[in-house]
Amino acid sequence: MKKTSLFTKMAAYLFLIVVCIASVYPFYWMFVGSTLTDSDIFQFPPKLLPSGEFMNNLTGLAASAPVWKGLGNSLLITIVFTIATLYLCAIAGYAFAKFEFKGKNVMFVVVLLTMMLPAQVTLIPLFKMVIGLGWQNQPQAVILPALANAFGVFFMRQNMMSIPTEMIEAARIDGSGEISIFHKIILPTTLPPLAALGILSFIQQWGNYLWPLIILQERESTTLPVLLSMLVAPGQVVHYGQVLAGTVISIVPVIILFLLLQKYFIAGIYGGSVKG
Amino acid sequence: MKKFSLLLSLLLVTSVLLVACSGKDEKSGATESGATIKVAAWNSAADALTEQIEGFNKKYPDIKVEILHSDTGYSKVTPALAAGSGAPDIIQTQARDFQAFLTKFPDQFVDLTDKTKAYHDQFIESSWGAVTQDGKVYAMPWDIGPTALYYRIDLFEKAGIDIASIKTWDDYIEAGKKLKEAIPETTMTGYTNDFNLYEIFLNQLGGSYVKDGKINVNSPESKKALLLQKKMKDEGVAINVKDGNGRITANNNETIATNILPVWYAGTLQHSVDKQAGKWGIAPLPAFEEGGNTQANLGGSVLAVSKQSKHTEAAFKFIEYVLTTDEGQQVMIDYGLFPSYVPFYENETFKENNNYFGMEVYPFFAGLTENIHTMDHGPIMLDATKPINDLIGAVLEGKNVDESMETAAKAISKTTKLEVNK
Structure with a gap:
């Protein structure tokens, strides 16, 4: 092994430190900003140390918008969506990866085609459908439409292709039924990609904005990002401290989830790239 | 073990279904007693309207009002107007965007010409331009920005x-x-x-x-x-x-x-x-x-009644209450919404001294409204x-x-x- 010179090492570290600060600083400032008063937020040079206004901002926020209800709605929608989407994508991906049936390729192409449709195109038909079902202001209006999404199915299929078919055949010979093969063999071996898809789905649904904004019209039924965005409007007094405090709350679940699943996440993302 | 996993998948499916069904029964009884009108407005305008409900219900106890907080980009109301269903009864738009709404969504707004006739002289003249098309009035001017x-x-x-x-x-x-x-x-x-x-x-x-x-x-x-x-x-x-x-x-x-x-x-x-x-x-x-x-003038918004509304009379009563009474405008001014309704300029609340500026701010701006050009x-x-x-x-x-x-x-x-x- 060649020994890297001290200079290149230092340059590399310096670069990494700069990149690190650049990516962490906005988050850091969000935390700091949530502890400042509104006029301190706009100070230049910006204040870099937290002050004691966080609880004030939070109570102010809770008074002007039902944030806790919004947080609850967001959690309910995101958790149910993530669990259900994982299960459905896994079972569909499994079918596409390991079963031979008539029209399989056509069906797979159809599933992939839904990925090519821009969301804006389906917005109004979907809206009419959901209104027709009477689901306005109800969580299933956000949970159901994107459940078995093409990306998830494709992602799980690619990962499941690398499971040796011999393993499944061995289970069949031993007398296991198809459903229990899926639950006892397939699901446990695909934990890393499931975790990766789980995080992706969670983040996607957690930050989902346009559709909840349109379909969850009551403040009591809508999600946290939508609530926060409504606090900002041109020509009106915006309490930025409160908005930042709300933003801090809104990223906590994502951070917790990421820390918990981090090791699976990295493994899962690359899972399908090399066939074993 | 086999049973357990079956049970687990059953549980998952039922939990999804349960979410799908919950909440439905809460809604059904609402329309029985009098009309319920829904109003889409944004930010502090919506907050102001929310505060109006109490006073409004003293006058009209039978009309229930729900305020929907929307966004200034209209993403919330445009799909409903385009789809022809699901729109709220009353919609707030910026004054300058309203003509575009009338053109993009023809036949979606109630003609208010006769209802607003009596108020014509009580509002700043220039504020009617934005809400009139072919001589017909389709919305009520709310606030202006002298x-x-x-x-x-x-x-x-x-x-x-x-x-x-x-x-x-x-x-x-x-x-x-x-x-x-x-x-x-x-x-x-x-x-x-x-x-x-x-x-x-x-x-x-x-x-x-x-x-x-x-x-x-x-x-x-x-x-x-x-x-x-x-x-x-x-x-x-x-x-x-x-x-x-x-x-x-x-x-x-x-x-x-x-x-x-x-x-x-x-x-x-x-x-x-x-x-x-x-x-x-x-x-x-x-x-x-x-x-x-x-x-x-810069800015200002209007309130329009959607044709999808089943309670247009009730909807207009609400607009009338919040925009053409002193009680209504008193709440608006607390939220910084400067009225285009002129009689309110004589109100005591309106004339209050402002400590930050050390002057009567609103009467000063009221003096800057008479010669505003109507802008198309x-x-x-x-x-x-x-x-x-x-x-x-x-x-x-x-x-x-x-x-x-x-x-x-x-x-x-x-x-x-x-x-x-x-």
Whole structure:
């Protein structure tokens, strides 16, 4: 092994430190900003140390918008969506990866085609459908439409292709039924990609904005990002401290989830790239 | 084990179904007792309307009101209007966007001509323009944004500028140079990356975006408005503060000494620049030539009744209550919404002294409403934002004004299919 010179090492570290600060600083400032008063937020040079206004901002926020209800709605929608989407994508991906049936390729192409449709195109038909079902202001209006999404199915299929078919055949010979093969063999071996898809789905649904904004019209039924965005409007007094405090709350679940699943996440993302 | 996993998958499926079914039964009983009307409005406008419900229900106990908090980008109401179902009973739009709504969603708004006739003289004359199409009124004017010059009294004193001597925009630019000489780190004013300043100048000059149904951004008034902003920039008396947040920062740090903005900016200064209490004064806008018009409007919104509504009578009663009674307007003014309903200007709450500015702010602005020109925004404003911003950007960069105006007019014409005025 060649020994890297001290200079290149230092340059590399310096670069990494700069990149690190650049990516962490906005988050850091969000935390700091949530502890400042509104006029301190706009100070230049910006204040870099937290002050004691966080609880004030939070109570102010809770008074002007039902944030806790919004947080609850967001959690309910995101958790149910993530669990259900994982299960459905896994079972569909499994079918596409390991079963031979008539029209399989056509069906797979159809599933992939839904990925090519821009969301804006389906917005109004979907809206009419959901209104027709009477689901306005109800969580299933956000949970159901994107459940078995093409990306998830494709992602799980690619990962499941690398499971040796011999393993499944061995289970069949031993007398296991198809459903229990899926639950006892397939699901446990695909934990890393499931975790990766789980995080992706969670983040996607957690930050989902346009559709909840349109379909969850009551403040009591809508999600946290939508609530926060409504606090900002041109020509009106915006309490930025409160908005930042709300933003801090809104990223906590994502951070917790990421820390918990981090090791699976990295493994899962690359899972399908090399066939074993 | 097999049973367990079956059970687990069953549980999953049922949990999804349960969520799917929950909540349905909560809704069904609501329509039985009297009408329920839903109102879509944004931010503090929605908060103000929420506070109105109590007073409204004292007068009309049978009408239930629900306020839906929407967004200023209209993503919440446009799908419902396009789909023809699911729209709220009452919809708030910006005054300047309402004509575009009427054109994009024809037959979606209730004709209010007869109902509003009695109120015609009680509202600022210029506010009816935005809500009238072919002589018919489709919405009720809510608030307006009479515009003035907010200036730093202390900095003006330090630089030896007498606010009374600023009569025209040329005087204003000269004063700006004087200020820069005395206090080098402070510039006279700031502009944002939008067309606020352009629209203020255009309205002050009596210009319009659309004239006789044709695109009019290439008018002589438009050229004058563009050139004034360019001159301010070139002479170093106006800097780019990017957006509303940048403006707050600039005010807090004293990088700018004046703001050319409507009445609602008083609230922003009080709230977000609270450390400078007592240092701000408000004066009428300078005129383009001595003795010229010093009044302009920027912003304001309207309330319209959707044709999808099953309770149009009840909906209008709510609009009537919040906009044409002193009780209603009293709540609005608490939220900084300056009324276009004139009788309220005599109300005691309206005349209250403002401690931040040390003056009666609202009566001052009320005096800046009589000569505001009616401005024809036409049905283009939902599509014209980018071309107009590009036009201003091009002119400030030093591109040829006439050519830039033609380019913008053509771009707007392309999306709106309207002809361009020659």
